[in-house]
Amino acid sequence: MAKNILLVGGGYANVAAAKALIKRYRKSDEVKITLVDRNPFMTCMTELHEVAGWRVEPDSVRIPYAKLFGAQKIDIKSDTITSIDFDKNEAKSALNTYPYDYLILGTGAEPNYFGMKDVEENSFALWSFDDAMRIREHIEKTFEKAVAEPDTAKRKKMFTFVVAGAGFTGIEMAGELLEWRDVMCKKWRIDPSEVKVMVVEALGFVLPPMSEKLRAKASKYLYKHNVEVRLNTAIVGAEPGRVNLKDGSAIETDTFIWTCGVDGTHFADSLSLSQGPFGKDVPEGKRNRRGRILTTPQLASVDYPNVYAVGDNIWFIEDGKPIPQLVESAENTGHCAAHNIMVDIDGAGEKENFKNRLRGNMCSIGGKYGVSNGMGIECGGFMAMAVKHIANLLYFWGIGGVNVCWEYIKHEFLDIPENRSFVWGLGRYKNRFYWSFLLRLWLGVLWLFEGINKIGEGWLNPAVNNPTPSAWLFNNPAKQRGSAAWLAAQAGDATAAVTAASGAGDATAQAVTAASGAATEAVTAASGAAQAAADTVTAASGAAQAVADTVTAASGAAEAVADTVTAASGAAQAVADTVTAASGAVAAAVAANPPVHGPYWPIMTNPVIAKDYADRTKGVANWFTNWLMDGIMAQIPYMGMQIFVVVFEMCIGLAIIGGCFTWIMSAISVLMVLMFIFTGNFYWYNFWMLVAGIVMMGGAGRGLGIDNWLQPALKNWWNGTKFGRKHHLYFDNPTK
Numbered sequence: 001m002a003k004n005i006l007l008v009g010g011g012y013a014n015v016a017a018a019k020a021l022i023k024r025y026r027k028s029d030e031v032k033i034t035l036v037d038r039n040p041f042m043t044c045m046t047e048l049h050e051v052a053g054w055r056v057e058p059d060s061v062r063i064p065y066a067k068l069f070g071a072q073k074i075d076i077k078s079d080t081i082t083s084i085d086f087d088k089n090e091a092k093s094a095l096n097t098y099p100y101d102y103l104i105l106g107t108g109a110e111p112n113y114f115g116m117k118d119v120e121e122n123s124f125a126l127w128s129f130d131d132a133m134r135i136r137e138h139i140e141k142t143f144e145k146a147v148a149e150p151d152t153a154k155r156k157k158m159f160t161f162v163v164a165g166a167g168f169t170g171i172e173m174a175g176e177l178l179e180w181r182d183v184m185c186k187k188w189r190i191d192p193s194e195v196k197v198m199v200v201e202a203l204g205f206v207l208p209p210m211s212e213k214l215r216a217k218a219s220k221y222l223y224k225h226n227v228e229v230r231l232n233t234a235i236v237g238a239e240p241g242r243v244n245l246k247d248g249s250a251i252e253t254d255t256f257i258w259t260c261g262v263d264g265t266h267f268a269d270s271l272s273l274s275q276g277p278f279g280k281d282v283p284e285g286k287r288n289r290r291g292r293i294l295t296t297p298q299l300a301s302v303d304y305p306n307v308y309a310v311g312d313n314i315w316f317i318e319d320g321k322p323i324p325q326l327v328e329s330a331e332n333t334g335h336c337a338a339h340n341i342m343v344d345i346d347g348a349g350e351k352e353n354f355k356n357r358l359r360g361n362m363c364s365i366g367g368k369y370g371v372s373n374g375m376g377i378e379c380g381g382f383m384a385m386a387v388k389h390i391a392n393l394l395y396f397w398g399i400g401g402v403n404v405c406w407e408y409i410k411h412e413f414l415d416i417p418e419n420r421s422f423v424w425g426l427g428r429y430k431n432r433f434y435w436s437f438l439l440r441l442w443l444g445v446l447w448l449f450e451g452i453n454k455i456g457e458g459w460l461n462p463a464v465n466n467p468t469p470s471a472w473l474f475n476n477p478a479k480q481r482g483s484a485a486w487l488a489a490q491a492g493d494a495t496a497a498v499t500a501a502s503g504a505g506d507a508t509a510q511a512v513t514a515a516s517g518a519a520t521e522a523v524t525a526a527s528g529a530a531q532a533a534a535d536t537v538t539a540a541s542g543a544a545q546a547v548a549d550t551v552t553a554a555s556g557a558a559e560a561v562a563d564t565v566t567a568a569s570g571a572a573q574a575v576a577d578t579v580t581a582a583s584g585a586v587a588a589a590v591a592a593n594p595p596v597h598g599p600y601w602p603i604m605t606n607p608v609i610a611k612d613y614a615d616r617t618k619g620v621a622n623w624f625t626n627w628l629m630d631g632i633m634a635q636i637p638y639m640g641m642q643i644f645v646v647v648f649e650m651c652i653g654l655a656i657i658g659g660c661f662t663w664i665m666s667a668i669s670v671l672m673v674l675m676f677i678f679t680g681n682f683y684w685y686n687f688w689m690l691v692a693g694i695v696m697m698g699g700a701g702r703g704l705g706i707d708n709w710l711q712p713a714l715k716n717w718w719n720g721t722k723f724g725r726k727h728h729l730y731f732d733n734p735t736k
Helices: 012-025 045-052 065-069 117-121 129-147 152-158 168-188 212-224 266-270 327-346 382-414 433-456 469-473 484-491 494-501 506-525 527-539 541-553 558-567 569-581 583-592 619-629 638-658 662-678 684-696 707-718 722-726
Strands: 003-008 031-037 041-043 062-064 075-078 083-085 090-092 097-099 102-105 109-111 160-164 196-200 227-230 235-239 242-245 250-252 255-258 262-264 307-309 362-364 370-372
Touching (some): 003 012, 003 097, 012 031, 012 065, 012 327, 012 382, 041 065, 045 129, 045 168, 062 065, 065 382, 102 327, 129 168, 129 255, 152 250, 160 168, 160 250, 168 212, 168 362, 212 227, 212 370, 262 266, 307 327, 362 382, 433 638, 433 684, 469 638, 638 662, 662 684
Parallel strands (some): 003 031, 003 102, 031 075, 102 307, 160 196, 160 255
Antiparallel strands (some): 041 062, 083 090, 109 262, 235 242, 242 250, 362 370
């Protein structure tokens, strides 16, 4: 019989537990995993202050469960559990009943008002997505109303923002307010000195979990930015527009944000489960107002061994005190509960006692400053913010892969307004398509003409095989399958193989050229000495022509070639001596006048700007050419490769011109340019193609291009595939 594992709540702890269970039972039909939460998304609690302070968009803290789990083996239900029958192993909502064999309770926490009902009624909490949105909307409206308020006292009250509590949430909220203050003052032409941000704390210091050094850094930053921090100041009550302090004084404000503590949920408190004691005089096991469930060291309820509590729901003493209600603690409890359930189901292994492993704390004070003691390393400012973002990215990679990480990068760096990021606004602004439209056309036209040039050079003509037009791509053209050089090498004619394969063997190359009728040009380049060589070749034309005919045929006539070469040995030796003597002049002539690259694109041969990027006989260029071209590409028959290159280059050009599959084609363009670089067949004046290809990958095809219709259709299809959803490789959100 299949085992049903039911997870109630979708916070950090239960997401961690669900991921561990899915990994173990993804191929098993004997285990069914169900997660029930009242929302269809997970809320990133540690980032709520950013939404409340209008630094990021609301979607940045909401990750749909469909995105987190994709096509993985878990059933997600958007429902609200109202009661649990622990004897019948059933959880119930208003409409549904969920049976279970194992239950994990992770319903989170709620604000703790310490019995002050008036504070609860007259303050804003910051413990849910809805809380953050209420604060966000309230503050914006408050600024708008305050600007038009003629009464000085009322205006001052509106411009006073009070945060109760100097823990992580309170300091982070104050940091958002001080940045938002500056933005709103600039927008409404308000003197920033009119706007007061206050933090009220009953203790004598801020950020209790941090070291004294980091507390000092945080305090200094707050004071520097005109945040008033009142320490040793207890709040005893609140009224509409008023916060009452223990010393009898009061603060007049229209914005009072409470962050002083958290309880377990009312739902957890309503369950018939033993809860942890609260206070020195409370008997062991007695229920308490925090609603935190008493567990065994394995995190199972002390009442029901198949019921586990995780995250903020548990009361577990470690090192003489309850485990802190932190995200990292929640994740650790989720992993522990999942492990112990798997041991029960599998009947193998040993259950583990919970051990909280905390790697440090981080606190941001706005988008540009923070303090951190991650992994025992204390730092502040830019480095602390970098640590925070890296920690968040590592977490998101674990639960949602590249998709969720990319969303985080967009929200935190690329889309963040008003320079409110620790990298300021360097990633904020985006280029309109029309600025890159002409560049896209130019890049496409160049690739199109590259293919057309190759047609003019004979790449599609099988008769042009000695040497092949593509021979220049190889260090050793004799490696190119099917070419005349390759056939000669296969026939075992050493003389012919050397003649065809040696790109650097000037003497034999010039001999073959002279034998085929090009001796006159070589002699001209080599001045008077070369003229003598031309005369010699002319005198030996009959024998040299026989050599050329023999090489071209390259089929069973090796003996004839040998006879011809032997008969013409004196002439060939003279040619070799002549070319050797004139090698310096020939090399200079070739460097100054590189070979024509085709009849349609003469700029490619410009002797001023055409400079070799790398020496193919040395270093990376030599290694890469030997590995890729001579080792892999050489195995493709030369005509097949030449046809493919011509057609492929023309397709790249046409696609980029039309804005069709622009990202893919631009990426291929970049890769091809990189290949030319690494094989040493690159000219500096073409370096712009590399940069242009990267620019085109930024969505250039969506403006005046086919991608405007093609990409949304393909994205919609791909986001619905099981593979994409399972591996988090979709764009935005999955469609199924």
